[in-house]
Amino acid sequence: MLKAPLRIEGEYRRPDEDTLVRAVRAPYAETTTIRGGEATIERRGKARTFSLSRVPELQGLQASFGAMLSGDRAALERHYTIDADGTHQRWTLHLVPRDRALAAKLHDIALHGRGAELRCIETRPVKGDLQRTLLAGAARAARGIDDAGALTALCRAE
Amino acid sequence: MTDPEPASATLRPGARLALALLWLGVLLVAGWAISRHLDLSGDLRRFMPSARTPEQRLLIDELGEGPGSRLLLVALSGADDETLAARSHALRESLAHDARFVFVANGEGGLESFQERLRPYRYLLSPTLDTQHLDAAFLEAQLQARVQDLGSPAAALVEPLVPSDPTLETLALAEAWEPANAPRRMNGVWFDRAGKQALLAIQTRAAGFDPTGQRDAVNAIGNAHDDVRGANPGTIVLSGPGAFSVEIGGRTEREAQWIGIVDTIGLLVLLFVAYRNWKIPLLGALPLASAGLAGLGAVALLFEGVHGITVAFGFTLIGVAQDYPIHFFSHQRTGVRPWTSVRALWPTLATGVASTCIAYATFFVSGVEGLEQLAVFTIAGLATAALATRFLLPALVDPDLRDPAASPRLERLRARIARVPQPRLAFVVLALLAIGVAWFAPGPFWQNDLARLTPVPADALARDARLRTELGAPDVRYVIALQARDVESALQGSERIAARLDQARLQGGVLGGFEHPARYLPSVRTQRARQARLPDPQALRASLDAAVATTPFRTDVFDAFLRDVETARRATPLVPRDLAGTPLQVRLDGLLLQRDAHVTALVSLAGLQRPDVVARIAADAGAQLVDLKQASESLVVAYRERVLWALGLAAVLLAVAVWVALRTPSRAWRVLAPMALTTLIILAVLRACGVELTLFHLVALILAAGLGLDYALFFEHAGDDREEQLRTLHAVIVCSLMTLLVFALLGVSSIPVLRAIGTTVTLGVVCNFVLGLLIARHPHRESA
Numbered sequence: 034m035l036k037a038p039l040r041i042e043g044e045y046r047r048p049d050e051d052t053l054v055r056a057v058r059a060p061y062a063e064t065t066t067i068r069g070g071e072a073t074i075e076r077r078g079k080a081r082t083f084s085l086s087r088v089p090e091l092q093g094l095q096a097s098f099g100a101m102l103s104g105d106r107a108a109l110e111r112h113y114t115i116d117a118d119g120t121h122q123r124w125t126l127h128l129v130p131r132d133r134a135l136a137a138k139l140h141d142i143a144l145h146g147r148g149a150e151l152r153c154i155e156t157r158p159v160k161g162d163l164q165r166t167l168l169a170g171a172a173r174a175a176r177g178i179d180d181a182g183a184l185t186a187l188c189r190a191e
Numbered sequence: 192m193t194d195p196e197p198a199s200a201t202l203r204p205g206a207r208l209a210l211a212l213l214w215l216g217v218l219l220v221a222g223w224a225i226s227r228h229l230d231l232s233g234d235l236r237r238f239m240p241s242a243r244t245p246e247q248r249l250l251i252d253e254l255g256e257g258p259g260s261r262l263l264l265v266a267l268s269g270a271d272d273e274t275l276a277a278r279s280h281a282l283r284e285s286l287a288h289d290a291r292f293v294f295v296a297n298g299e300g301g302l303e304s305f306q307e308r309l310r311p312y313r314y315l316l317s318p319t320l321d322t323q324h325l326d327a328a329f330l331e332a333q334l335q336a337r338v339q340d341l342g343s344p345a346a347a348l349v350e351p352l353v354p355s356d357p358t359l360e361t362l363a364l365a366e367a368w369e370p371a372n373a374p375r376r377m378n379g380v381w382f383d384r385a386g387k388q389a390l391l392a393i394q395t396r397a398a399g400f401d402p403t404g405q406r407d408a409v410n411a412i413g414n415a416h417d418d419v420r421g422a423n424p425g426t427i428v429l430s431g432p433g434a435f436s437v438e439i440g441g442r443t444e445r446e447a448q449w450i451g452i453v454d455t456i457g458l459l460v461l462l463f464v465a466y467r468n469w470k471i472p473l474l475g476a477l478p479l480a481s482a483g484l485a486g487l488g489a490v491a492l493l494f495e496g497v498h499g500i501t502v503a504f505g506f507t508l509i510g511v512a513q514d515y516p517i518h519f520f521s522h523q524r525t526g527v528r529p530w531t532s533v534r535a536l537w538p539t540l541a542t543g544v545a546s547t548c549i550a551y552a553t554f555f556v557s558g559v560e561g562l563e564q565l566a567v568f569t570i571a572g573l574a575t576a577a578l579a580t581r582f583l584l585p586a587l588v589d590p591d592l593r594d595p596a597a598s599p600r601l602e603r604l605r606a607r608i609a610r611v612p613q614p615r616l617a618f619v620v621l622a623l624l625a626i627g628v629a630w631f632a633p634g635p636f637w638q639n640d641l642a643r644l645t646p647v648p649a650d651a652l653a654r655d656a657r658l659r660t661e662l663g664a665p666d667v668r669y670v671i672a673l674q675a676r677d678v679e680s681a682l683q684g685s686e687r688i689a690a691r692l693d694q695a696r697l698q699g700g701v702l703g704g705f706e707h708p709a710r711y712l713p714s715v716r717t718q719r720a721r722q723a724r725l726p727d728p729q730a731l732r733a734s735l736d737a738a739v740a741t742t743p744f745r746t747d748v749f750d751a752f753l754r755d756v757e758t759a760r761r762a763t764p765l766v767p768r769d770l771a772g773t774p775l776q777v778r779l780d781g782l783l784l785q786r787d788a789h790v791t792a793l794v795s796l797a798g799l800q801r802p803d804v805v806a807r808i809a810a811d812a813g814a815q816l817v818d819l820k821q822a823s824e825s826l827v828v829a830y831r832e833r834v835l836w837a838l839g840l841a842a843v844l845l846a847v848a849v850w851v852a853l854r855t856p857s858r859a860w861r862v863l864a865p866m867a868l869t870t871l872i873i874l875a876v877l878r879a880c881g882v883e884l885t886l887f888h889l890v891a892l893i894l895a896a897g898l899g900l901d902y903a904l905f906f907e908h909a910g911d912d913r914e915e916q917l918r919t920l921h922a923v924i925v926c927s928l929m930t931l932l933v934f935a936l937l938g939v940s941s942i943p944v945l946r947a948i949g950t951t952v953t954l955g956v957v958c959n960f961v962l963g964l965l966i967a968r969h970p971h972r973e974s975a
Binding site: 034035036037039041055057061063065067069070071072074076081082083084085088091138158161 | 272273276336338339341342343344345347348350353354376377378379380386743744745748
């Protein structure tokens with residue numbers, strides 16, 4: 034639908050156990066708050082709320098983010114079958130959704146990291162293009178880089 | 192008159208009992224048969240007089256008390272929010288296609304309610320383009336927003352819509368169709384502000400007027416919740432007029448049942464003590480049971496459906512028939528054949544029954560079906576009980592009953608009563624006093640709000656108000672009605688009112704929200720105006736190309752959008768017919784009532800604070816604010832007026848009938864004065880106690896008068912013979928104790944309806960008994 038992949042920058046925050054905030058800073062400002070089964074997207078003072086049950090991949094994202102950050106493997110395994118490989122210095126977790134509704138939309142999620150740092154999330158939907166979320170050191174390193182190949186390498190820490 | 196005396200005289204005790212049991216068996220079979228054919232309707236409309244004012248017509252014919260009162264508010268609690276949301280979802284799934292419900296709303300749906308077939312019409316239904324042109328600037332802003340949507344977590348939601356609907360008009364519409372003040376959503380369904388209760392709003396098809404239909408609906412919801420919940424913890428609370436009437440109906444039934452059991456035991460003991468014969472309770476019950484069945488049968492035969500109130504009032508009124516066999520039993524004694532004693536009583540009994548039946552016949556001229564049913568029920572019932580006592584009971588009763596005339600205790604009582612003076616002047620003074628008190632007692636005479644008789648507990652009302660605010664549910668009492676020749680003018684009127692109401696809402700302090708038919712289907716005029724504002728294909732293509740060029744979108748993405756706009760531009764505007772089968776139709780049908788020659792648009796109101804302001808807005812737009820409470824009260828008043836007219840006529844007929852039967856004015860005075868005076872005294876006492884009278888008091892007064900007539904007739908009939916006086920005294924004491932037992936228990940009930948009937952009749956029995964002794968009794972010859 035778009036001529037080129039969309040690139041946005043911002044940050045994820047977890048102000049408390051049950052909340053995930055996704056704040057976009059560039060190229061525009063937008064804040065998404067995911068809490069209690071609802072996502073509220075706020076842009077230029079206008080908020081729109083929708084239910085996560087209508088977007089299962091978001092539900093999965095919220096759950097897995099929480100589980101990742103709190104190191105709760107059991108919670109993660111409720112939603113996904115987990116397959117880990119690599120070394121402590123360069124690891125990858127492959128998450129394949131267990132829930133059928135989620136699996137119909139989401140192929141898998143790959144989490145790439147170094148040591149204690151989660152550096153990149155690759156979300157592969159069943160339909161459409163791969164979505165890449167670079168985090169922490171990888172996000173900092175990606176500033177000013179536009180080349181797709183270079184970004185892929187950054188994400189996978191190659 | 193010929194009696195089957197020779198046959199009965201030879202009946203042995205075993206045969207008599209067998210026949211009595213056979214009679215009981217026949218009654219049971221008949222009862223079963225009638226109950227199978229009985230179409231008992233709780234619909235209050237059949238019991239009410241026909242509507243006269245437009246408000247009454249709206250109330251009776253079209254609303255069943257308005258959309259607000261058909262709404263059941265449901266709160267699910269007792270589990271975590273995810274579980275509650277899942278239950279709410281499952282409840283909606285299971286009830287949404289149930290024919291008993293108009294809609295089941297829990298916050299889900301929205302997009303789903305917009306069918307593919309109607310998609311191009313979004314530009315005719317949505318108000319967005321009333322203030323916006325589909326030009327390059329608007330499209331550019333919209334497309335930029337879509338790019339950001341695609342980069343947001345909502346991407347998956349928005350992406351499929353973008354090619355055909357880049358301005359997200361379908362979402363705007365779905366939002367516009369949300370209830371005015373929709374509650375917060377959690378996990379996709381409505382929750383209260385605290386997030387502890389999942390909320391649903393369910394509209395029943397059955398009118399608020401229809402307790403049977405409401406009970407059915409309430410049970411269906413309860414069962415569905417049981418299925419959904421399974422064995423896990425969790426509670427469901429239903430609120431709203433329908434749920435209340437079901438709850439109160441159940442409570443009344445339970446209390447009446449409890450009272451009934453105590454009554455039955457008490458009556459059995461009383462009858463056994465009075466006659467020392469264990470068969471008497473059975474024999475005494477047979478005429479009354481026959482009366483009830485005959486009454487039901489006659490009504491079922493002559494009318495299409497029997498009203499629940501007919502049955503309730505009818506059984507109250509035929510209670511007087513319980514006295515018929517008692518008079519017979521008290522006069523039956525060793526050495527006198529049953530046929531002889533019943534024949535001696537028959538003229539008096541027949542006078543009582545005939546004049547009562549003549550009085551009830553006046554209900555026929557009331558022109559209210561409910562009252563006509565009541566007349567048929569009581570006349571058939573009383574006649575049956577009297578005839579059964581006269582022609583069946585003598586064959587079954589044991590001839591050797593104790594003669595009350597031989598009781599020394601009764602004789603002492605009689606002697607004491609005989610010494611009481613019977614000053615006529617005192618009764619006149621008493622009557623004037625009673626009239627004075629009844630007339631001058633402060634406070635309103637009548638209570639027209641029937642709901643006050645079945646009060647909803649205060650905590651339930653508070654809960655209802657809370658849920659109603661949370662759900663933004665419509666007001667139960669007020670609704671705006673707009674009458675129009677056709678759908679188009681009704682919708683145009685609805686748009687006019689909506690514009691004014693919206694102004695008032697924004698100013699604040701008047702109302703919280705409202706719902707009107709044009710919200711779901713704008714008038715053809717509005718749809719045409721919107722069509723006229725849509726650009727032609729070339730212009731739209733040019734604007735779109737200009738807009739797309741400023742965004743990362745590819746140019747070939749929006750062909751479906753171009754096609755939809757062109758379809759909308761050329762389409763025939765939608766009319767109600769086109770919405771058939773969609774959830775929109777359901778919403779529209781509830782607000783746009785189409786009858787043969789006219790259409791009524793309803794505007795339901797929520798959070799109403801200033802009815803006067805809204806009434807003015809409605810009047811300015813050629814509509815009116817209908818006060819449903821006032822309309823239903825005016826119906827009650829009309830009903831009562833009919834009853835009072837019928838009663839006035841009945842009183843005259845009764846006096847004439849008694850006079851004709853007794854032949855002399857002085858005897859007629861003895862018989863009629865006690866019941867007339869009793870009626871006045873009851874009225875005075877009730878008024879002095881600050882009781883506002885209702886229809887139920889009226890029915891109780893009629894019963895009391897009927898009882899009084901019988902007591903007086905028998906006291907008068909006993910003449911000055913000592914033994915006859917003793918037997919009559921015995922009979923009337925048993926009769927009045929029985930009635931007293933039943934109605935005194937009702938009088939202490941916690942339910943105002945039962946209490947109203949109970950206290951009134953209790954008072955009536957006591958007064959009638961005392962006054963019957965004082966007025967109707969002949970001073971007896973001491974020389975006897």
